[in-house]
Amino acid sequence: MSDAKARRVAVVLFNLGAPDRPEAIRPFLHNLFADPAILRVPPPIRPLLSALITSRRVKPATENYMLLGGSSPLLAQTEAQAQALSAVLAQRLEDIEARCFIAMRYWHPRAEAVVQDVVRWQPDEVVLLPLYPQYSTTTTGSSLTEWRAMAAKHDLVVRTASVCCWYTQPGYIASFARLLAESLEAARMSLPQGTKLRVLYSAHGLPESIVTAGDPYQMQVEAAAAAMSAAIGLDTFADTDAVVCYQSRATPQKWLEPSTEQALAAAAADRRAVVVVPLAFVSEHSETLVELDIEYRHLADRLGLPGYVRVPTPTLDADFIGGLSDLVCGMLTDGPGVCRDAHSTPCGAAHRDCPQRRRVRA
Template structure:
């Protein structure tokens, strides 16, 4: 706590979680090894995971390196996330009452949780707020990041009150900001297309193996809630839209329909598509390469009459404003674990909702 003109100011560290990405061609393989040896990602027995994770990473390194070469040999995710953190910090510090500093912690490449936890400790905050840049909760994203952070904070000796915002899939301000971005792209696409060509929005999210969802992961349900909220905010009567999933990386069955399947359906229906990355809030390889290059080429091959992509939010003022409001409300809620609306939002069957897990831990202790 510091004093400004004799008034005590509490320090609040806001830690933004994101996936991370390689910062050079030689970083691609270790980045993939970090990803595929994460028990939240590769759900096999522990004695197999290190070997199998490295094997998968080795098999995927060449293709991934080629993808990052399109982006200049590195991911732009860190710089974009740092820009989001800087914009959010500026907004948070305009209201007075506390001093905020935003930190960026990446899950699979630098800066990772151990280094960031030490930096937060050295800044000596009075409290910490964990803010995932994954709007929808999954054990594979937010859950993994929070677990890594808790271990890193313990190693760093960082022991201050900490609040976790688990999700904001249906937050009205987030939905409105997303809808504004989608509407601008929709109007632009509609103006460029011949009047007789219909336009369909494909809300494309990163996929998950079906087994993870069946075990109680709420991600797919939350994606559906996000799309419903954004479509409502768009207010376009008779809007043609669907949800699809991209980025399948293992041979097991994944949730669907796939983005490829939806492109095939659009070609059959002779409709143009506006692709919206509904689960990503920053540009990275899965938007700039997978959506902009690979799926565009597939759409052209299939004969889809138009292919347009909605940009990710990045530092869009509406999105940063939504994050600002989420931080303020989460602090005001006074809960160690908080959704965008305070308490648990996921239906009871989703046992991997973090609120369900927290309740189960309390019962075990009792």
């Protein structure tokens, strides 16, 4: 393939970002809680409230990151995913040079710096690919808003396609389903015969008001959980059931329920061991390595659960990376716009914050 003839495609992977050193914890939290997509209060109040929440969260957050050596592995894992995706795209795409870039929302590399990197590379088109399987205005929506503002500021004017969500993408479902099946088998082998199991599909939570306002996240989490259960035939196992729950509550509002804590308490009351699936996360970071592996495991022990097993995230799983490449290739075929799984069906009428539904209304 001649470089002179190659069509250049910049693939931008969006993720949350995380502190890369202890000194970054406070500014990372400030960036998070200063985001109007996260803290939905009137602008005059937001700086004061975000400063208050940040000050209260610094100490527990620092303790958590100290358990990880003072920083998060999220950036390194995202870089590895970008490299793996680049390798697959290089094999699949003819006469196209695809380069992956990483844009983090609340810590480096931030969107503005990445936009400037993309401008210098001079692509013919851009594919925006969030590493959030389920769409939320607080994650993908916020990242896309920031990217578009920075692209306008730095005159990045090229054909751009945006993936809004991919919660039923076959590679994503297949990778998690296989990891879940392996974990269920390991649980059955290690527990006394006859122990009943419960799959807890644990996703990052949201304030209930955001979902009520039209955010499709909860619906998409539940759909992904149902697809994973179907993929392994969970309903055929007489000793196993499943519950969707939500972790990581961060503000005083009422959040989606049941919380993961509530789900663990219910499992203890029912004398069921649990197999926890972090289905909204595709790499390891504090919510999996600390919250699930340490905090909730300790809670499970205190509650007297018969067993606690955590399913790993897909990270570099071949099916998962292949699924990401399918999304990119689908966008290159379908063209600019906002799509789900390379299709064009918007969420239901109740989910008015779905970007495709907003597009249809416009």
